[in-house]
Amino acid sequence: MDIKKLIRPELAAMRSYTPIEPVEILGQRAEGRIVKLDGNENPYGCSPKVCQALADYPYYHIYPDPEQRKLRQTLEKYTGFDQKNIVCGSGSDELIDLVLRLFLQPGDEVINCSPSFGMYPFSTAACGGKLVDVPRDKDFAIDIAGVKKALSEKAKVIFIASPNNPTGNLVTEQEVTELVNTGSIVVVDEAYFEFSGVTMANLVLDYSNLIVLRTFSKWAGLAGLRIGYGIFPVEIASHLMKIKQPYNVSAAAQAAVLASLADMDYLRSNVAKIVAERERLFSELKELKWLTPYPSRANFILCSVHCRADSLHYHSEGAEQAKKLAQGKLSGVSPAREIWQRLQKRGIFIRYFDSAQLRDYLRISVGKPEDTEALIGALREIESGGI
Ligand SMILES: Cc1ncc(COP(=O)(O)O)c(C=O)c1O
Secondary structure, eight states: OOOOGGSOOOHOOOOOOOOOOOOOHHHHHSSOOOOOOSSSSOOOOOOHHHHHHOOOHOTTTTTTTTTTTHHHHHHHHHHHGGGGGGEEESSSHHHHHHHHHHOTTOOOEEEOOOOOOOOHHHHHHHOOOHHHHEETTTTOOOOOHHHHHOOOEEEEEEEEEESTTTTOOOOHHHHHHHHHTSSEEEEETTTTTTOOOOGGGGGGGTTEEEEEEEESSTTSSSSGGGOOEOOOOOHHHHHHHHHSSSSSSHHHHHHHHHHHTOOOOHHHHHHHHHHHHHHHHHHHHHHTTEEEEEOSSSSSSEEEEEOTTTTSSSSTHHHHHHHOOOOOOOOTHHHHHHHHHHHTTTTOOOOOOOTTTTTTEEEEEOHHHHHHHHHHHHHHHHHOOOO
């Protein structure tokens, strides 16, 4: 029996998402200590109060509240928005998917301003939509005129991450209002809000088509528990509450959020440490002549790699190949990829994106000071000829 015939054709043809690997798998690829700077995770972990709350929680055998009452009440205090405006998801990833499921009919269009977060194209494809890409400019600012031009009758949703992953820059309020005034649903994804301190959430009450998404994965160190939320116009929130899986947020995730929000000083001090380390990492990276780090308001830094034959010795490829590589004449070989692989051999994991647009870039998550030391040490070693 040909099962493929029964599968929705757009899903049968869909490319799978390239996720990062878990620590156990990375451990098998490297000997010794692992420096994990590939997932924009929080190097300080979650609050110790979360571990205690998870150990003490007595009702794992009971389904969690489908109305997310306690969670939304607590988020009301944290965000300053009424719980009617708040919906929680199993990570903000789930909310991206839910929003698209709510608005897309087969063939409807979604605007993506690349390079940006990979889940927008992924969920668009999974929901039967068509992605319309409007690339950012050379400084990664959104091409607002380009987005407006690209909006057809079928365009329903525009995704803007702010700070943007992987570029680290913010959208401005003027840009958001311009986009909202087009009448499409505008999703401002603020997964890294606590690192930037800049939000568009205050505009949600003024526009019935603006959505702001947030997560506990990054600032609160709960990536493994999967919990995000959105601030929505009431009408959108009520439809999302209706179409979501009833028990989409686990009891464990709920307990973890309540404990996190009861330990704000601890979490805020970790955010401050990460922001300070981001600035230190930025200046260290700037010292390397063959890398250009881009300023970031998040917990990662994007770098463009422009290796020259005289600054990076390609022992493996030989001098001739290195020269071609430096001149960009060697198709299929990317210096950024080479650096990424050499770091992996040293147990240092950063993010390389296998796409034409990002083939000369690397994204480095901000870790602890000792992670910065290990990374910079390894990059210097590679610079001076280490393979
Ligand atoms: C821009 C952006 N949005 C959403 C997410 C997903 O967050 P969550 O862990 O809450 O699903 C990420 C994670 O990397 C992200 O970079």
